[in-house]
Amino acid sequence: MSDKNLSFRSGVVALVGRPNVGKSTLLNRILGQKVxxxxxxxxxxxxxxxxIYTTGLGQIVFLDTPGLHGAVSTQLNRHMNRIARASLAEADLVVLMVRALQWRDDDEEVLEAVRDSGRPAALVVNQVDRVAQRERLLPFMQELSARHDFAFVVPLSAATGDNVPALEAELFKTLPEGPCLYDPEQVTDRSERFLVAEMVREQLMLGLQQEIPYGTTVEVEAFVRERGMLKVAALVWVNREAHKAIVIGRGGQRLKAMGRAARLVIEREFDEKVHLQLYVKVRAGWADDDNLLRQLGYEME
Ligand SMILES: Nc1nc2c(ncn2[C@@H]2O[C@H](COP(=O)(O)OP(=O)(O)O)[C@@H](O)[C@H]2O)c(=O)[nH]1
Ligand SMILES: [Mg+2]
Incomplete structure (x- = not known):
């Protein structure tokens, strides 16, 4: 028994990479639920x-981060870059994620940030399911391995789950011996209210065009369980009156559709009946208002 305890591994793994490579998809895949x-x-x-991922082998605390990006036009953007960099500093191991057969300037920028952090790093080559010519994968991995001294390199598909167990095995091998950092039953450091707000925002991102979703955020106002049902009321904050009309849609149809989609996701993830009510409010410049951002759950300095 003592031998087993001795080999229990734990640590913080930061998932970094340019936007859209699949960091959040990988995290949800490993945890088996949408965090x-x-x-x-x-x-x-x-x-x-x-x-938080706990198995018999150990506990990994994954930090999912916003992609590092150059366009720092608002306080919100600045906040996103800052937390991505802060996560690097906190990590026992940084996992740099790229898309298979793609290496762009913004990937290079993220690698620079990883180098600057001085933290040990591994490379995950994601989206291999999209690669038709498999023989190109190995040279691509070799080329990237030459750019940095990665602890290991794993090709996988976060979407299909292909080879994800190989990554888990490498992580448990690489992390130091140590105790649980969180309660083994806990899956995320975020509250249910936060997860619900995010699931609503996900549907806004999907249902709205162009810049509108980026000027939108969600605040859960009420969250109660009553008679076997989860009742949620949430505010959708938008920047402008004109955007409010667009979010609501003709006869309220768009908001209704997005709300319904969000409710179905919440019901699936929480495994309970959900009643979800959405309201739209205008607040010009919310993405530049430090106090409001804090109130909305964005951790500012
Ligand atoms: N085909 C494919 N698509 C993926 C894979 N991983 C992520 N995606 C898609 O890529 C998009 C961005 O994923 P997301 O996890 O939000 O990326 P993030 O910005 O790095 O967190 C989504 O549409 C995902 O469904 C993968 O392994 N294969
Ligand atoms: Mg993400």
């Missing part, structure tokens, strides 16, 4: 979210 929202649009993840 971090996913869309095909960049900059979906705005928060640092810890996903």
């Amino acid at each position: 971090s929202i996913v869309t095909h649009k960049p900059q979906t993840t705005r928060h640092r979210i810890a996903g």
Whole structure:
């Protein structure tokens, strides 16, 4: 028994990479539930979210981060870059994620940030399911391995789950021996209210066009369980009156559709009946208001 305890591993693993490579998808895949929202649009993840994965081998605290990006036009953008960098500093191991057969300037920028952090790093080559010519994968991995002294390199598909167990095995091998950092039953450091707000925001990202979802955020106002049902009321904050009309849609149809989609996701993830009510409110410049950002759950300095 003491031998077993001795080999229990634990540590913090930061998932970094340019927007849209699949960081949140990988985290949800490993945890087997949605702790971090996913869309095909960049900059979906705005928060640092810890996903806690505990097995007989150890406990990994994954930090999902917003992709590091150059466009720092608002306080919200600055906040997103800051937490991505802070997560690097906290990590026992950094997992740099790239898309198979793609290496772009913004990947290079993230690698620079990883180098600057001085933390040990591993490389995950994601989305191998999209690669038609498998023989190109190995040279691609060799090329990237030459750019940095990675602890290991694993090709996988976060979407299909292909080879994800190999990554888990490498992580448990690489992390130091140590005790649980969180209660083994806990899956995330985020509250249910937060997860619900994010699941609503996910549908806004999916249902709204162009810049509108980026000027939108969600605040859960009421969250109660009553007679076997979870009742949630949430505010959708938008920047402008004109955006409010767009979010609501003709006859309220768009908001209704997004709300319904969000409710179905919440019901599936929480495994209970949900009643979800959405309201839209205008607050010009919310993404530049430090106090409001704090109130909305964005951890500012
Ligand atoms: N085909 C494929 N798509 C993926 C894979 N991983 C993520 N995606 C998709 O890529 C998009 C971005 O994923 P997301 O996890 O939000 O990326 P993030 O910005 O790095 O967190 C979503 O549409 C995902 O469904 C993968 O392994 N294969
Ligand atoms: Mg993400």
